[in-house]
Amino acid sequence: MHAADTLQASIDRTGSLAVVGLDPRPALIPPALRTQALARHGDTRLAVAWAFAQFNRGLLAAVQGACCAVKPQVACYEAYGAPGLQALEETISEANRLSIPVIVDGKRNDIGSTAEHYAQAWLGAAPGFTGALPAGPKGDWLTVNAYLGSDGVKPFLAHGAVFVLVKTSNPGSGEFQGLKLADGDANMEAMAKLVRQWGEGRTGACGLNDVGAVVGATWPAEAKRLRALMPNTIFLVPGYGAQGGSAADALAGRRPDGRGCVVNSSRAIIGAWEKPKATDWAGAARAALDAMNKDLASAR
Amino acid sequence: MHAADTLQASIDRTGSLAVVGLDPRPALIPPALRTQALARHGDTRLAVAWAFAQFNRGLLAAVQGACCAVKPQVACYEAYGAPGLQALEETISEANRLSIPVIVDGKRNDIGSTAEHYAQAWLGAAPGFTGALPAGPKGDWLTVNAYLGSDGVKPFLAHGAVFVLVKTSNPGSGEFQGLKLADGDANMEAMAKLVRQWGEGRTGACGLNDVGAVVGATWPAEAKRLRALMPNTIFLVPGYGAQGGSAADALAGRRPDGRGCVVNSSRAIIGAWEKPKATDWAGAARAALDAMNKDLASAR
Numbered sequence: 346m347h348a349a350d351t352l353q354a355s356i357d358r359t360g361s362l363a364v365v366g367l368d369p370r371p372a373l374i375p376p377a378l379r380t381q382a383l384a385r386h387g388d389t390r391l392a393v394a395w396a397f398a399q400f401n402r403g404l405l406a407a408v409q410g411a412c413c414a415v416k417p418q419v420a421c422y423e424a425y426g427a428p429g430l431q432a433l434e435e436t437i438s439e440a441n442r443l444s445i446p447v448i449v450d451g452k453r454n455d456i457g458s459t460a461e462h463y464a465q466a467w468l469g470a471a472p473g474f475t476g477a478l479p480a481g482p483k484g485d486w487l488t489v490n491a492y493l494g495s496d497g498v499k500p501f502l503a504h505g506a507v508f509v510l511v512k513t514s515n516p517g518s519g520e521f522q523g524l525k526l527a528d529g530d531a532n533m534e535a536m537a538k539l540v541r542q543w544g545e546g547r548t549g550a551c552g553l554n555d556v557g558a559v560v561g562a563t564w565p566a567e568a569k570r571l572r573a574l575m576p577n578t579i580f581l582v583p584g585y586g587a588q589g590g591s592a593a594d595a596l597a598g599r600r601p602d603g604r605g606c607v608v609n610s611s612r613a614i615i616g617a618w619e620k621p622k623a624t625d626w627a628g629a630a631r632a633a634l635d636a637m638n639k640d641l642a643s644a645r
Numbered sequence: 646m647h648a649a650d651t652l653q654a655s656i657d658r659t660g661s662l663a664v665v666g667l668d669p670r671p672a673l674i675p676p677a678l679r680t681q682a683l684a685r686h687g688d689t690r691l692a693v694a695w696a697f698a699q700f701n702r703g704l705l706a707a708v709q710g711a712c713c714a715v716k717p718q719v720a721c722y723e724a725y726g727a728p729g730l731q732a733l734e735e736t737i738s739e740a741n742r743l744s745i746p747v748i749v750d751g752k753r754n755d756i757g758s759t760a761e762h763y764a765q766a767w768l769g770a771a772p773g774f775t776g777a778l779p780a781g782p783k784g785d786w787l788t789v790n791a792y793l794g795s796d797g798v799k800p801f802l803a804h805g806a807v808f809v810l811v812k813t814s815n816p817g818s819g820e821f822q823g824l825k826l827a828d829g830d831a832n833m834e835a836m837a838k839l840v841r842q843w844g845e846g847r848t849g850a851c852g853l854n855d856v857g858a859v860v861g862a863t864w865p866a867e868a869k870r871l872r873a874l875m876p877n878t879i880f881l882v883p884g885y886g887a888q889g890g891s892a893a894d895a896l897a898g899r900r901p902d903g904r905g906c907v908v909n910s911s912r913a914i915i916g917a918w919e920k921p922k923a924t925d926w927a928g929a930a931r932a933a934l935d936a937m938n939k940d941l942a943s944a945r
Binding site: 368370371372374379382383388389390392393418420421423424425426427428430431434452453454455456457458459460462463465466471472473474475476478481490491492493494495496497510513514515516517518519520521522524525526527528532535536539 | 668670671672674679682683688689690692693718720721723724725726727728730731734752753754755756757758759760762763765766771772773774775776778781790791792793794795796797810813814815816817818819820821822824825826827828832835836839
């Protein structure tokens with residue numbers, strides 16, 4: 346089954362274009378959970394990792410059915426070493442169990458057999474000494490950075506689906522992505538053309554393909570231009586809300602049929618309990634997600 | 646202390662420009678170690694990770710004093726999940742104990758607080774609930790991909806030193822890095838100019854700075870052009886040997902004073918035992934490293 350079809354089916358089932366970013370930080374852990382973590386493990390990497398796993402378990406139960414996917418940010422877990430990675434694996438496993446598509450946000454990149462290892466880590470299974478090891482919890486999609494060219498992207502495609510960084514949401518993304526090429530394109534447009542090529546022959550029944558693009562909500566005009574270059578590409582859209590992108594901005598790159606954009610929100614959902622210090626943090630996350638869905642629906 | 650000075654001091658002490666790539670794979674684990682790992686843990690992620698840690702411990706003892714740095718490739722460990730990351734942490738810790746500079750090859754990239762988390766993971770320490778956690782084993786350098794621009798590089802520089810991908814060793818690296826810009830530069834040259842900027846104010850006593858560049862040995866003509874754009878930048882040079890770069894190619898980008906290049910080799914060293922199936926795998930690695938040092942010295 347194409348990852349694009351699984352994602353589109355999840356959109357159709359939930360009616361949501363929202364992707365919940367699971368980007369936990371110690372400061373985002375609700376007080377009761379923090380107290381429990383400190384009591385169990387002291388102030389250690391293990392305590393933080395334990396809290397992340399519990400927090401995500403509660404969040405996944407709360408957002409289930411109201412988002413099309415979740416997107417854990419690997420950096421948040423990696424900062425806590427092996428225990429952090431264990432918490433991420435538990436989180437992906439729980440999302441797998443709940444049949445929520447998982448976009449692993451790792452922005453990985455390398456070439457040849459090294460890229461294969463990243464693909465094994467997040468999309469497939471690694472070899473043991475005598476054969477393939479059982480696959481653990483696995484993502485449906487992995488974000489990748491394609492500065493290395495096709496040599497750094499194709500190895501991933503043998504294992505699963507990717508979102509390639511094209512136009513990122515940060516204010517300074519134009520510094521490199523916006524450089525004008527001799528042929529008139531900007532770098533992001535050259536990248537978009539590569540993304541389109543890589544997606545050829547990988548199109549699902551829904552008409553979209555398994556090589557997506559990251560296109561920030563903070564660049565709606567660019568998103569429209571990029572859509573013309575990538576008609577059958579799913580856009581993963583960061584930068585909605587906190588970073589300044591409105592619902593209309595976030596969906597600026599959608600296709601004429603309304604498809605082709607999924608929109609991430611992290612802190613506004615998982616940190617919704619912070620104001621006004623709700624004790625029901627899972628309920629606060631769901632309420633924030635419902636509000637986001639309403640906002641996106643109004644712009645569809 | 647600047648990471649550039651620590652690395653230059655290591656070069657001066659060992660007389661070597663060689664970086665030993667610690668990129669273990671199950672197929673590269675010598676038979677005796679493999680048998681031990683299987684007996685201890687069966688054919689599991691834990692067995693592979695245990696073997697990686699033991700293998701690296703032996704390799705580090707063997708190459709100590711004869712290389713200027715080691716470069717673990719994160720992907721190889723990440724493929725084995727939390728146990729794999731644990732093996733990498735043990736490896737970095739052992740290199741720290743032996744005072745061998747560590748270049749963490751992760752090609753990480755992200756913006757703002759997310760980039761901070763990667764920096765915490767590999768160059769610094771992460772926050773707990775009540776303050777900073779004790780720093781674990783840490784790299785001296787981290788490889789980063791700067792497609793996101795300054796927003797994706799500066800957060801790393803607050804924590805340590807980086808090597809930015811400029812011209813990678815793969816045959817297809819020109820596909821994107823070689824695109825011609827309207828101002829006459831190729832993309833790799835635009836990246837080189839950014840690298841030079843980022844390095845300003847970060848120069849050590851040795852005259853080199855803490856923002857290095859990855860420049861493949863497979864592109865000697867480009868390395869010379871890139872040196873002119875980055876006079877005080879250390880080049881981390883992959884692609885020597887197996888990928889086709891000679892010693893002269895690998896050192897093509899060195900400065901007039903002979904400084905400014907370190908050259909990676911992975912499989913030819915750590916897999917030297919494979920032919921002719923040496924039982925002393927650590928000795929075979931050291932012999933291969935000695936031969937590489939001789940080869941590099943002849944081209945210096």
